[in-house]
Amino acid sequence: MAFAPGSLSDDAAAWKGQSLVGVQQLDEAGLNLVLAHAERLRGQPRDKVLARQRGKILANVFYEPSTRTSCSFQAAMLRLGGSVFCVAEATSSAKKGxxxxxxxRSLACYADVLVLRHPESGAAKRAAVASRKPTLNAGDGVGEHPTQALLDVYTLCREMCGGIPAGGVRAALAGKTICMVGDLKHGRTVHSLAKLLANFDVALVYVAPAGLEMPAAVTDVVSRGTASQKSVDALAPVVADCDALYVTRVQRERFESQALYERTKGSYVVDAALLRTAKKGCAVLHPLPRVDEVATDVDALPNAAYFRQMEHGLYARMALLDLVLGRPSMLDGLRAALGL
Amino acid sequence: MAFAPGSLSDDAAAWKGQSLVGVQQLDEAGLNLVLAHAERLRGQPRDKVLARQRGKILANVFYEPSTRTSCSFQAAMLRLGGSVFCVAEATSSAKKGxxxxxxxRSLACYADVLVLRHPESGAAKRAAVASRKPTLNAGDGVGEHPTQALLDVYTLCREMCGGIPAGGVRAALAGKTICMVGDLKHGRTVHSLAKLLANFDVALVYVAPAGLEMPAAVTDVVSRGTASQKSVDALAPVVADCDALYVTRVQRERFESQALYERTKGSYVVDAALLRTAKKGCAVLHPLPRVDEVATDVDALPNAAYFRQMEHGLYARMALLDLVLGRPSMLDGLRAALGL
Amino acid sequence: MAFAPGSLSDDAAAWKGQSLVGVQQLDEAGLNLVLAHAERLRGQPRDKVLARQRGKILANVFYEPSTRTSCSFQAAMLRLGGSVFCVAEATSSAKKGxxxxxxxRSLACYADVLVLRHPESGAAKRAAVASRKPTLNAGDGVGEHPTQALLDVYTLCREMCGGIPAGGVRAALAGKTICMVGDLKHGRTVHSLAKLLANFDVALVYVAPAGLEMPAAVTDVVSRGTASQKSVDALAPVVADCDALYVTRVQRERFESQALYERTKGSYVVDAALLRTAKKGCAVLHPLPRVDEVATDVDALPNAAYFRQMEHGLYARMALLDLVLGRPSMLDGLRAALGL
Structure with a gap:
């Protein structure tokens, strides 16, 4: 298996049988390929898509709970005509040592593709090396969560450009300003997204409470790319310039005191009042679940992209599953038709 | 979405996309429609039924365990050719606030229909309002459990009339005597059933231990309808007049003492000896699980309708899922055929 | 239902609707039938196999966790084109008494076939008697685990003979030496396997630490058959004569002291060094999960049959499900085609 940077590129046939453990495996052509494939799948009638992976089996292995990611992968496989069995940590043989x-390796004897969520960083690569079948990382600790990064970029493209244009992500995001808001220190999703956007022509703006700023490990990567980046104190003064706000969950318990939380939350809570001062069409993204940081009065506004984001995630995961499972070869089809 | 009383009536096309949160949404024509559809589905070859909702996805969301209801909905969706993913409270994002x-709203991005079991009364309606997809109440606390009421009425019709006659439930149950036995105070299923039967031409007889009688809230509703009702002290004297016994679970811990339980249980335990004095063909229903209140010596008798009741529930849920999912439009079919 | 010894024999049509609670139900012809059917299914294109049990439903009921067995049955049913719903003890009505x-009986109203894992010996037979549908024992306490025995024999045949020859298991294993290694006292799988092999022309060799020897209850059965058996102190002296090593998990806590464990483990741990002294092609089997008793340096050797064993188990379970579900009758097919 190829885990090298850029090993997943624009040759769709070469994706068959590969694992995705980290987003750095995709070069720009690979990123465009998977998102263009997501666009194609969503444009096709469901009945037609149902024939793509008919009879294939996904082992959905979650060593820690994550409803949304688990359901999304399950629905993605079912929409491709495949089926799913689930393994949860509580019932796994890990308990027997x-x-x-x-x-x-065992699950690869039963399934055609594995999806793994695990609390330990690096777990997905270990599983991918051991398994004979493609293994997709659905989040491994503070490590990677590549399908979240894929769906976030896909959502940005859909929201700003209505799809994936001929020029790919580069064309879709050119000249756009994307503001990341909230706890940027602990938010795994914003780290991956910032790194993935580093080489595009975008302006990144960070708004975080004191002590929860974007870490140097991320800003260093961005500074070596073509994206610009800056940090600001509050969201209100910059919101008129932003094409998208990527809001992350802020946990009250990260603050020294409830008083400090109450005093500062105005700088990173997004509500309808704030959005009246925003750039026209400014999209609000959020990895969900949210608590307070996006007010429910935003839900009915066209800006609210966070539920559409869920649906984009479904198509991104369908595209990924479809690529690593590959199409049956002509020979397979012929053998099946002849009953061989 | 229409939650008004009688909003689900005899226009099958109007059911598409609707949610069912409470049984009062169905008027008599709506009740007849769903039960007649259940009859039709059970009469068709399984292969043919499998084509009805091929590729559609059910999100089966259980915030409290209920094996029977969960399995019944899953099997119903699978029998229609659809597929299912399950969400349990233990793994849900509810834990993250x-x-x-x-x-x-999130699950509606992945699934075509939601089934919700929740401990809080009113939860199903809240979910149905938020979700873009039809949402079916599988029991919300002391609130509603409309599919249980549907399957109970369907079972009564099947047992007494062999199906749903041209005149519907009204014709099937005309002149029948239905005796409700056991803990009628806490039994949610007997409350719903009594209210649903209130406007039919039936005689309701209640047999409950002291302190566990049918509440006034229910008898008031029945008294405004066309059904008659009366309470009696013991089952034995009335069993010769009953066309059906609906037995509910009696929990020993509801009694002041074990001695009181032992003294009174003879008045509401159904066994083979009692049934020898019953009207010919008297059907014994029970929502299950049972403990002692229906003796196992009843299981082999033709009167034992409680396992058939499970199967009737499967068809009632298939009918309901099939109606709210609707048939694909001609346009959908054409697009699929042309690969558009 | 027929639970008598030899009730499952060489008439495939007679398997339809039957339950498998213990391996003694299969006579030699029955054993050959199911394994030959496994061979046939693995040789067919997956698309073709997918049509065999399309639309049929498996209730996978696990009162104690067992990932591997559960996943294997689920995958087997999915590969046949059927679908699955799962019931775990934690969510079952058993908690309600x-x-x-x-x-x-209830689950048989929803499903076409039941698989049961239960901690109590005899549970599978009780369920099979109550259920109207075929019920397969996936392990009941210290009782039976017949599909494990089937897959172990199938693996021995595949490893030694490349499949099931015309002469069946008898021909495949004739003259072979099979060594059982590890905790032979508590290992349910080796007990079943030894009893199943008792009437074939094989030599059984037992290697167990002191106090963990094969029980008399098993050796007595073997002594009444045609197989030879002997116990030896250490694996190294006999490994050159063995065609297969069946290694079982040894739990450190079974030993009086850690020191005793360390001193004796050399006699029953299988590693690459040991296998260099083994007979050519000697296959290493293990029911998994393993801990230390098969070193990971064996994994890359052709001898390592334990992951292939998982796959053989998948086909053995597919064959069993397919036989007890039976093929739709011509009449069923005609009714479906005519839409009756």
Missing amino acids: ETLEDTA | ETLEDTA | ETLEDTA
């Missing part, structure tokens, strides 16, 4: 590698 | 509304 | 018999 089995290594992750042995579990992955 | 997400509102039920946000959860419902 | 329902008997296993009532649960089985």
Whole structure:
């Protein structure tokens, strides 16, 4: 298996059988390929898409709960005509002392593709190396969560450009300003997204409470790319310039005091009043679940992209599953038709 | 969405996209429609039924466990050719502080229909309002459990009339005597059933231990309808007049003492000896699980309708799912055929 | 239902609707039938196999967790074109005091076949008697685990003979030496396997730490058959004569002291060094999960049959499900085609 940077590129046939453990495996052509494929799948009638992976089986392995990611992968596989069985940590042989590698190898005997959520960084790569079948990382600790990054970029393209244009993500996002808001220190999704956007022609703006700023490990990567970046104190003064706000969950318990939380939350809570001062069409994204940081009075506004984001995620995961499972070869089809 | 009384009536096309949160949404024509559709589905070859909702996805969301209801909905969706993913409270984002509304809205991005079991009264309506997809109440606390009421009426019709006659439930149940036995105070199913039967030409007889009688809130509703009702002390004297016994679970811990339980249980336990004195063909229903209140020596008798009741529930839920999912439009079919 | 010894024999049509609770129900012809059917299914294109049980539903009921067995049955049913719903003890009505018999009877209203894992010996037979649908034992306490025995014999045949020859298991295993290694006292799988092999022309060799030897209850059965058996102290001296090593998990806590464990483990741990002294092609089997008793340096060797064993198990379970579900009758097919 190829885990090298850029190993997943514009040759769709070469994706068959590959694992995705981190987003750096995709070069720009690879990113465009998977998102263009997502666009294509959403444009096709569901009945037609149902024939793509008919009879294929996904092992959905979650060592920690994550309803949204789990349901999204399950629905993606079902929409392709495949089926799913689920393994949760509580019922897994890990409790009997089995290594992750042995579990992955065993499940690969039953399934055609594995999806793994695991609390430990690096777990997805270990499973992918052990498994004979493609293994997709659905989040491994503070490590990677590549399908979240894919769906976030896809959502930005859909919201700003209505799809994936001929020029790909580069054309879709050219000249756009994307503001990341909230707890940028602990938010795994904003780290991945910032790194993925580093080489595009975008302006990144960070708004975080004191002590929860974007870490140097991320800003260093961005500074080596073509994107610009800056940090500002509050959202209100910059919101008129932003094409998208990517809001992350802020946990009250990260603050020294409830008083400090109440005093500062105005700078990163998005509500309908704030959006009246925003650029026309400014999209509000959020990885969900949200608590207070996007007010419910935003839900009915066209700016509210966070539920559409869920749906974009479904298509991004369908595209990814479809690519790594590959199409049956002509020979397979012929054998099936002849009953061989 | 239409939650008004009688909003689900005899126009099948109008059911498409609707939610069912309470049984009062169905008028008599609506009740007849769904039960006649259940009859039709059970009469068709399984292969043919499998084509009805091929590729459609059910999100089966259970915030409290209920094996029977959950399995019944899953099997119903699978029998229609659809597929299912399950969400349990233990793995849901509710633990991260997400509102039920946000959860419902998110799952509606992945699924075509939602089924919700929730401990709080009113939860199903809240989810149905938030979700873009039809949402079916599988029991919300002391609130509603409309599919249980549907399957109970369907079972009465099947047992007494062999199906749903041209005159509908009204014709099937005309002149029948239905005895409700056991803990009628806490039994949600007997409350819904009594209210649903209030406007038919039936005689309701209640047999409950002291302190566990049918509440006034229910008898008041029945007294405004066309059904007659009376309470009696013991089952034995009335069993010769009953066309059906609806037995509910009696929990020993509801009694002041074990001695009181033992003394009184003879008046509401159904066994083979009692049934030898019953009207010919008297059907014994029970929502299950049972403990002692229906003796196992009844299981082999033709009177034992409680396992058939499970199967009737499967068809009632298939009918309901099929109606709210609707048939694909001619246009959808054409697009699929042309690969558009 | 027929639970008598040899009730499942070489008439495939007679398997339809039957339950498998113990391996003694299969006579030699029955064993050959199911394994030959497994061979046939693995040789067919997946698309073709997908049509065999299309639309049929499996209730996968696990009162204790067992990832591997559960996933294997689920995948087997999905590969046949059927679908699955799962019931776990934590969510079952057993908690509400329902008997296993009532649960089985209820689930049989929703599903076409039941698979049951239960901690109590005899539970599978109780469920099979109560259920109207075929019920397969996926392990009941210290009782039976017949599909494990089937897959173990199938693996031995595949590894030694490349499949099931015309002469069946008898021909495949004739003259072979099979060594069982590890905790032979508590290992349910080796007990079943030894008993199943008792009437074939094989030599059984037992290697177990002191106090964990094969029980008399098993050796007595073997002594009445045609297989030879002997116990030896260490694996190294006999490994050159063995065609297969069946290694079982040894739990450190079974030993009086850690020191004793360390001193004796050399006699039953299988590693690459040991296998260099083994007979050419000697296959290493293990029911998994393993801990230390098969070193990971064996994994890359052709001898390592334990992951192939998982896959053989998938086909053995597919064959069993397919036989008890039976093929639709011509009449069923005609009714479906005519839409009756």
